[in-house]
Amino acid sequence: MNITNLFKIAMxxxxxxxxxxxxxxxxxxxGVSSVIIxxxxxxxxxxxxxxxxxxxxxxxxxIIPGPDYEETGGNWLxxxxxxxxxxxxxxxxxxxxxxxAVCPLVYTSGQFVNGKNNHTGSVQxxxxxxxxxxxxxxxxxxxxxxxxxxxxxxxxIVGKTVVDKLFPNNADPIGAVIRINSLPVRVVxxxxxxxxxxxGQDQDDIVLMPxxxxxxxxxxxxxxxxIFVAATSKEMASLAKQDVTEILRESHKLxxxxxxxxxxxxxxxxxxxxxxxxxILTLLLSCIAGIxxxxxxxxxxxxxxxxxxxxxxxxxxxxxxxxxxxDIMSQFLIEAILISVTGxxxxxxxxxxxxxxxxxxxxxxxxxxxLIGVEPWTVILSFAICTIxxxxxxxxxxxxxxxxxxxxxxxxx
Numbered sequence: 160m161n162i163t164n165l166f167k168i169a170m171x172x173x174x175x176x177x178x179x180x181x182x183x184x185x186x187x188x189x190g191v192s193s194v195i196i197x198x199x200x201x202x203x204x205x206x207x208x209x210x211x212x213x214x215x216x217x218x219x220x221x222i223i224p225g226p227d228y229e230e231t232g233g234n235w236l237x238x239x240x241x242x243x244x245x246x247x248x249x250x251x252x253x254x255x256x257x258x259x260a261v262c263p264l265v266y267t268s269g270q271f272v273n274g275k276n277n278h279t280g281s282v283q284x285x286x287x288x289x290x291x292x293x294x295x296x297x298x299x300x301x302x303x304x305x306x307x308x309x310x311x312x313x314x315x316i317v318g319k320t321v322v323d324k325l326f327p328n329n330a331d332p333i334g335a336v337i338r339i340n341s342l343p344v345r346v347v348x349x350x351x352x353x354x355x356x357x358x359g360q361d362q363d364d365i366v367l368m369p370x371x372x373x374x375x376x377x378x379x380x381x382x383x384x385x386i387f388v389a390a391t392s393k394e395m396a397s398l399a400k401q402d403v404t405e406i407l408r409e410s411h412k413l414x415x416x417x418x419x420x421x422x423x424x425x426x427x428x429x430x431x432x433x434x435x436x437x438x439i440l441t442l443l444l445s446c447i448a449g450i451x452x453x454x455x456x457x458x459x460x461x462x463x464x465x466x467x468x469x470x471x472x473x474x475x476x477x478x479x480x481x482x483x484x485x486d487i488m489s490q491f492l493i494e495a496i497l498i499s500v501t502g503x504x505x506x507x508x509x510x511x512x513x514x515x516x517x518x519x520x521x522x523x524x525x526x527x528x529x530l531i532g533v534e535p536w537t538v539i540l541s542f543a544i545c546t547i548x549x550x551x552x553x554x555x556x557x558x559x560x561x562x563x564x565x566x567x568x569x570x571x572x
Contacts, residue, residue, distance in 0.1 A: 165486065169493040172466070180498060183462045186455025187502030187548065188509065191541045193448035195510025195533060196517075201441025203518070203531035208433050210530065211356060215294050215426060218259075218390030220400055222251075222407070223422045224382070241382040242411070242420040248386060250410045257399035260288040260389040263370050267378050269339040271325055271366065278324035280364045282339060284373030292387045300333045300348030308369040311376060315344045318363035319352040339366065342376055355525075396425050452544060455502065456552040463495050463556035474560055488561035495553020496546060503545030507538055 173180045225239030248263050255261070265284040270277060283289075286308050290296060303314045317325075317332060326332045332346045353362040374380050390399035400423050407421055467474070474487055511533045518531040 162489075165489050165493055166497075168490055169497055172490075172494055173497060176466075179462065183458050183498055184455075184502030184505065186451065186458040187499055187545060188455075188506040190448065190450075190452030190455045191503045191506025191545060192510035192513065193451050194445055194541060194544070195507060195537055196514055197444040197448045198441060198537045199510070199514035199531050199533050200517075200529075201437065201444055202534055202537075203529050205434070205437035205441070206530045206532070208356070208437065209430065211353075215292065217393035217426060218396045218399065219292055219426045220388045220390065220396065220403065221424045221429075222247075222386040222388065222403065223424065224384070224420070225422070226418050226420050227422060239420065240384070243383045243386055245381065245383075247407055247410050248383065250406055251386070251388065251403060254406050255388075255399070256402050257390050257395045258388050258403075259391045260292050260387075262286050262288045262292055262387040263383045264289075264385040264387060265370050265373050265378065265380060266384055267373065269366070269377070271321060272338040273325040273335065276325045276327065278321060280318075280321055280366060282366045282368060282373060282377070284368050284370035284377075286370060288389075289367065289387065292389045295353070296351045297348045298351045300346070303347055303369055308371055311371040312369055313342060313344045313372060313376070314347045314369065315339070316348040316350055316367040317346055318350045318365040320361055320364040321366055322349055339368075340377065344368065396427070400425055449544075452548060456499075456548040459495050459498055459549065460552040460556060462498075463491060463553055464559075466494070467491065467556050467560045484561040488557045491557035491560045492550065492553050495557065496549035499545045499549030499553070500542065503542055506545075507541055510541075511538075 222243060224242040248261070251258070251261055262285055267282050267284075268279065269282045270279050287302050287305055290302060297316065300316075302316065303312065306312075307314055315337075322332050325337060326335070332349060335346050336343050337346060338344070350363065350365070350367070355361050370383075388399065388403060390396045404419075404423050407423075408419065411420060413419060477487065514531050514533050518529070521529050521531065
């Protein structure tokens, strides 16, 4: 019997039990749509994070206090957080060969007050090179000057969230004096909004101040929480990392074999780490969603078993008029594949529709700018999985039907 006739017979059998066929497809529909959505969310989150990283200077390096956890056996001592000092900063400025920008960082939190409005948020003490290194820009006002940094001036740059909380009704924040804890500070600029990260962190809930002001007037701290540096180009980043490491080892009087009490991380290392983490997260989400496909496949096997039992006499009759074992097996296998692939097609449409709807809502009505999108390979993968599911779970019932004894099948009541 040719393949066309087998497809017609399979379609007729499926059409004769529309509701049962649809309910069988439902497990596949839910499974495939879940896989599509999870993969879209995973790849979209990864793309969003990578874009955020790309906004940073491509030659950026982070100098972080304390040794690697592996070198300390996982033991972290309080003094490890105080190993990057003002002296280190000055030596990096004086001796570096491959850097175009150096920015120290200290951070704390504070209560921001403007009249009756108040808000609690993050305060970061930086210099005027912070914006260029981290891909930030100002939409109103100006960045504080180098002279204001040296003079520990009481000025600040605020993010959009802080503006919304402290200056409702579109009040102009530029020139206004707000209190951060008990310190009066004049607003000189407003940062361009960046929205939330893929992990939900509000990047606009921030106040930038001269690091000298934060260290002297707010937290009485004489060490840095981090130092940002930027190499002259992406290609020079590895040389810059080596150069900075040598400067700091000399500054800290470290000898060969001593545990290094600081870390210098490159943007490439951060990108690689994020890539690894997001790939693992996407795989885990997809595996969880794939459980629905497994349940759907079991449903196909169950229904095909029922179908074989119900149509035993039909199978016997077809065998008695010349249908071969291969014909019978192909008929039931095609039915299983049609149910699986049709459910997969509907699942892809539903999954893609929900993914793009979620993207539209996130980009237009929330602060979560996650670049959700359905990649072509995820659709191809879904169809491949559906076909394999149909073959895998339909083969055994089809084989059982093909192995029926024609005479016993005709006698079946």
